[in-house]
Amino acid sequence: KKRKHVDFLKRKEIIRQREELENARIFQINMLPKESPSFFDFDIVTHIHTADEVGGDYYDFFQIKKSNGLVAVLGDATGHGMIAGNVVSITKAGLNSVDFNNPVNKVLQNINRILKKVGIGRNRMCLNICYLNKDSFEICSAGMPPTYIYKKSTNLINELMISGLPAGSLDKSKYDIKKF
Numbered sequence: 714k715k716r717k718h719v720d721f722l723k724r725k726e727i728i729r730q731r732e733e734l735e736n737a738r739i740f741q742i743n744m745l746p747k748e749s750p751s752f753f754d755f756d757i758v759t760h761i762h763t764a765d766e767v768g769g770d771y772y773d774f775f776q777i778k779k780s781n782g783l784v785a786v787l788g789d790a791t792g793h794g795m796i797a798g799n800v801v802s803i804t805k806a807g808l809n810s811v812d813f814n815n816p817v818n819k820v821l822q823n824i825n826r827i828l829k830k831v832g833i834g835r836n837r838m839c840l841n842i843c844y845l846n847k848d849s850f851e852i853c854s855a856g857m858p859p860t861y862i863y864k865k866s867t868n869l870i871n872e873l874m875i876s877g878l879p880a881g882s883l884d885k886s887k888y889d890i891k892k893f
Contacts, residue, residue: 734766752783769797782846791837817842818853818888828881837879853888855880
């Protein structure tokens, strides 16, 4: 009888944990934009498929009315699971508090400082932050793989490698901007 009660409690705990993970997955998905922005002649398409119930994948868009521009953010927190999801939540909160009228490398430096101040331990946030308007494209990177730029007029794809430590690595990390 005692064994049956222990088994019952184990099953209840497993169900509780699964429900909690599902709620965390839904919370994380709800942090992402519901649709891609319509912006000049750009084709912006997004898709996310996490490896775990909760992960470190993240993207977002911020319209800048003052300059008629768009900031696109693409990121991946190190690791998997709840900790990576928490790093994404902190990053999103930070991005919603920065001034996007500043250059994107300054925005990234602010996110880096926020992550260091919060104290995310050995975790990091790899990010690309891009500023687009009808005439130009600016990008800075914190530990992301190469970015690929496709130009329809030439039908060519160019690989763009930008160095930069993942956000949350060092207090005074600096990030370069590439302009096109």
